[in-house]
Amino acid sequence: MSREPVIKFIKKLGSRVFTTRDIAAISGKSVSTVVQGLKHLQQQGVVVKLYRGIWAERGKEPISPLSLLPSLPGGHRTYVSFTTALHIHGMIEQIPRDITCATLAHSRLIRSAVAVFSLHTISPDFFFGFDWYKQTGEFLIASPEKAILDCFYCAGRKNRNFGYLPELSIPDKFDINKARSWTERIHDSRLRKHVQNRFDGLILATRQPHRPD
Numbered sequence: 627m628s629r630e631p632v633i634k635f636i637k638k639l640g641s642r643v644f645t646t647r648d649i650a651a652i653s654g655k656s657v658s659t660v661v662q663g664l665k666h667l668q669q670q671g672v673v674v675k676l677y678r679g680i681w682a683e684r685g686k687e688p689i690s691p692l693s694l695l696p697s698l699p700g701g702h703r704t705y706v707s708f709t710t711a712l713h714i715h716g717m718i719e720q721i722p723r724d725i726t727c728a729t730l731a732h733s734r735l736i737r738s739a740v741a742v743f744s745l746h747t748i749s750p751d752f753f754f755g756f757d758w759y760k761q762t763g764e765f766l767i768a769s770p771e772k773a774i775l776d777c778f779y780c781a782g783r784k785n786r787n788f789g790y791l792p793e794l795s796i797p798d799k800f801d802i803n804k805a806r807s808w809t810e811r812i813h814d815s816r817l818r819k820h821v822q823n824r825f826d827g828l829i830l831a832t833r834q835p836h837r838p839d
Contacts, residue, residue: 632663643693646679677738691725691741695765700731705756705766708788711773718792728776746780746787751813770797771805775821782820796832
């Protein structure tokens with residue numbers, strides 16, 4: 627087992643946000659030993675605990691809540707979608723209160739030290755249409771088309787989340803045909819029809835000419 631202090635392994639990771647298990651894996655130390663070392667660094671003001679098993683080095687710049695996403699329960703099975711993705715894509719002006727994400731795990735709220743993450747279950751047949759944000763590898767995010775469809779998808783389920791959306795601005799590169807084809811991948815026929823109807827209604831509304839007051 628390495629006798630190097632935990633801080634050296636934090637530097638080796640090259641990521642400001644990290645997990646207890648990340649340090650244990652790179653150092654060969656037990657999880658309990660790493661936790662003790664991290665708590666000591668926390669007392670010294672070197673690191674801060676963000677959530678269970680998730681830490682960050684303190685620094686001059688604030689911690690980006692989105693940098694926690696790959697370390698949240700479920701890891702890369704979670705991507706930013708719904709209203710948060712719509713805001714990031716510039717399609718709605720209102721900043722969502724929580725960071726909304728799609729997941730294959732159970733829906734839940736995760737309250738971290740820097741943000742609240744609202745995770746909503748998407749079935750495997752509809753879990754696609756996302757990529758790394760600006761190809762940075764920082765976090766996964768739904769495309770504009772998928773973010774809208776995900777909203778309608780959840781609105782058509784029992785919990786009826788995202789039943790209302792703020793006023794939307796559809797970008798020029800928005801691919802209507804691609805979005806329509808994606809709805810066919812929803813296995814549940816009732817839910818598929820709901821998403822298709824909501825999407826067609828949205829597109830029709832955005833094409834209506836503006837009437838001056």
